Every structure is written in structure tokens, then in C-alpha cells.
Amino acid sequence: MPSPIDLRSDTVTQPTPAMRRAMAEAEVGDDVFGDDPTVQRLEARVAAWLGKEAALFVPSGTMANQLAVRVHTRPGDEILVEAQAHLYYYEAGAPAALSGVMCRCLEGRRGVFTAAQVDAALRPPDVHFPPTRLVCVENTHNRGGGKVWPLATLREVAACARRHGLALHLDGARLWNASAASGVPEREYAVLFDTVSVCFSKALGAPVGSALAGPAELIGAARRFRKMFGGGMRQAGILAAAALYALEHHRERLAEDHARARRLAEVLAGLPGAAIDPATVETNLVYFRVTRRPAAEVVAALAAEGVRVLASGPDTVRAVPHLNVTAADFERALEAFRRVLG
Numbered sequence: 125m126p127s128p129i130d131l132r133s134d135t136v137t138q139p140t141p142a143m144r145r146a147m148a149e150a151e152v153g154d155d156v157f158g159d160d161p162t163v164q165r166l167e168a169r170v171a172a173w174l175g176k177e178a179a180l181f182v183p184s185g186t187m188a189n190q191l192a193v194r195v196h197t198r199p200g201d202e203i204l205v206e207a208q209a210h211l212y213y214y215e216a217g218a219p220a221a222l223s224g225v226m227c228r229c230l231e232g233r234r235g236v237f238t239a240a241q242v243d244a245a246l247r248p249p250d251v252h253f254p255p256t257r258l259v260c261v262e263n264t265h266n267r268g269g270g271k272v273w274p275l276a277t278l279r280e281v282a283a284c285a286r287r288h289g290l291a292l293h294l295d296g297a298r299l300w301n302a303s304a305a306s307g308v309p310e311r312e313y314a315v316l317f318d319t320v321s322v323c324f325s326k327a328l329g330a331p332v333g334s335a336l337a338g339p340a341e342l343i344g345a346a347r348r349f350r351k352m353f354g355g356g357m358r359q360a361g362i363l364a365a366a367a368l369y370a371l372e373h374h375r376e377r378l379a380e381d382h383a384r385a386r387r388l389a390e391v392l393a394g395l396p397g398a399a400i401d402p403a404t405v406e407t408n409l410v411y412f413r414v415t416r417r418p419a420a421e422v423v424a425a426l427a428a429e430g431v432r433v434l435a436s437g438p439d440t441v442r443a444v445p446h447l448n449v450t451a452a453d454f455e456r457a458l459e460a461f462r463r464v465l466g
Contacts, residue, residue, distance in 0.1 A: 129449060162360075166179075166364040193293070199223065199224025239284035409442065426461070
């Protein structure tokens with residue numbers, strides 16, 4: 125029987141044989157002591173790629189985002205974040221627990237908010253209100269269906285934040301996808317922000333790891349907080365080697381995932397059991413509504429057909445083409461969608 129096709133997320137990717145060889149052959153040291161040469165190469169590469177002074181390798185995107193919150197704020201502060209953003213929605217209450225800050229949520233359109241919304245959210249100085257310190261943006265936006273922020277809108281939001289003396293953080297877990305879809309280089313997005321997080325273990329296919337990039341002073345502070353949060357790693361070069369390999373070999377193929385996501389959306393749009401506007405699929409994330417039965421039942425039916433997807437709401441399903449889905453796998457998955465939803 126064929127192996128299941130796992131479309132739940134691009135986090136399910138597994139290292140390729142070549143990536144495993146790079147990991148096995150990695151030169152390593154003790155990264156907490158600062159002497160792992162492969163980690164050092166990765167951090168320098170990411171910083172240069174994003175146009176920042178320094179970068180820090182961390183175990184997860186959640187840690188990268190929360191380190192950014194910690195270095196930009198003090199307990200009792202407030203941060204502005206979109207209501208469906210990963211930093212607020214999927215990170216286990218970490219802003220409150222780890223940094224003692226509260227989130228002020230902006231209602232965006234597919235994750236995108238405006239400078240006017242930032243302006244409207246800011247309150248006058250008053251002892252009754254927490255000081256607002258930081259604006260956080262997610263690009264691409266996960267729960268926005270992989271939405272790419274328009275560069276002009278980002279520039280307006282950044283300019284507004286600067287006028288008010290606010291810091292800016294970019295959750296760029298899928299910034300590689302935003303760049304591949306828009307043609308805008310990653311550093312052109314990153315220049316608008318004080319700090320930027322990027323992920324290697326999603327679309328790029330590394331098994332573990334993210335990075336936080338920014339000014340050397342802030343990244344130095346983040347290194348201490350990484351240790352405090354339990355993220356200090358020893359011979360981490362084994363993992364950094366996978367991230368380096370992913371950067372060098374897997375970025376160019378992201379357009380393939382995007383093309384498959386659009387094709388899946390077009391197929392789903394023609395099925396009576398699903399509802400989606402293919403024009404909303406810009407990158408590798410496909411969110412669609414199910415119209416005839418609950419999402420959990422559709423997920424179970426697709427699993428019985430050998431295709432794994434994720435219920436993201438009572439009537440919403442997510443499917444994500446990725447590195448480990450072959451052309452034959454994808455065609456088999458399309459047939460399963462047709463049988464279950466047709």
C-alpha cells in the first residue's frame with residue numbers, strides 16, 4: 125500500500141539524503157561557549173542575507189519571536205499584533221508568561237493591517253495605560269492563508285511606527301515564500317524592521333531551527349535570553365548544517381510548492397464539497413471551507429484515502445504542498461480530494 129501523503133504542514137518535511145550527509149559531516153563545537161563554527165557560518169550568512177548586523181540560531185520560530193518581544197519590551201508594556209498572528213495565536217501565551225507584556229490585537233484583512241489601524245490603537249500617555257513599545261508583523265501570514273504583505277503597506281506601517289517611536293519585529297517564518305512569490309528580496313522586507321525571525325524547518329525542509337536577526341546589541345541581549353529560556357544548544361552545528369544546506373539548495377524550488385498549491389485550489393474550487401477562491405492562494409498554504417460535512421469528517425475521509433490534512437476550524441481545512449511531496453504523490457492526492465469532495 126502506498127505511503128500516506130502528508131499535507132498537514134510544511135513542518136512535516138524530512139531531511140533529504142544530501143542534507144543528512146551535510147549534517148553528518150558538520151564541523152561542530154560548543155555553541156553556548158560560542159565556538160561552533162557551523163553555527164557561526166549560519167548566523168553570519170543569515171545576517172548578511174537579511175542586511176542585519178548579527179543573527180542568532182535558535183531551536184524554534186516561537187523562541188525567535190519571543191526573544192524579539194523580550195529584547196524590545198519591559199514587563200507591563202503592550203505590543204501591537206494582528207489578531208490571528210502566530211505570535212499571539214499559537215505561542216502558548218508566551219508574551220505574557222516570558223516577557224510580562226500584553227497584546228493589543230488589530231483586526232487585519234487576511235492578516236494584513238494598516239498604518240491607520242496602528243494610529244487608532246495608540247493611546248495618549250496616561251498612568252492607566254500600558255506603554256506601547258512594539259509592532260509585530262507576520263509575512264507570509266499563516267492564518268491569512270499564506271498572504272504576502274504588499275510592500276507598500278509594510279512601508280506605511282513601518283513609517284507610522286517610527287513616527288510614534290515604536291520598535292518593529294517581523295515574524296518571517298515563511299519570509300522565503302513571500303520573497304519567492306513577490307520577487308521582493310528578503311532584505312528589502314527586512315530593512316523596515318529592527319528584528320526579523322526566519323525559519324528553516326518549514327518550506328526549506330531542515331529538521332530544526334530558526335534565526336533572529338537584528339542589531340548586534342539586541343542580538344547580544346537575545347543570546348542571554350535564549351539561555352534563560354532554555355534554548356542554549358551545545359554541538360548545534362549538526363542542525364545548523366541542515367539549515368545552511370536548506371538555504372543553499374531549497375529556496376529556488378519554493379515556486380514549485382506555490383504552483384501546486386494554486387492547482388490544488390483550482391481543483392477544489394470545482395468540487396461541490398469545497399469552497400475556495402483560487403486567487404487567494406499566493407504561496408504554499410491552501411485553506412478551504414468544506415460545505416457538506418464537518419471538517420473533522422473530511423479529514424478522516426481523506427486519511428482513509430491516504431492523504432493527511434489539517435482541520436483548522438469546524439468547517440475549514442488546510443493543505444500544504446512541500447518539499448517531500450513528489451509529482452506522483454500530488455496527482456494521487458488530487459484524486460483523493462476529488463473522490464471525497466466531488
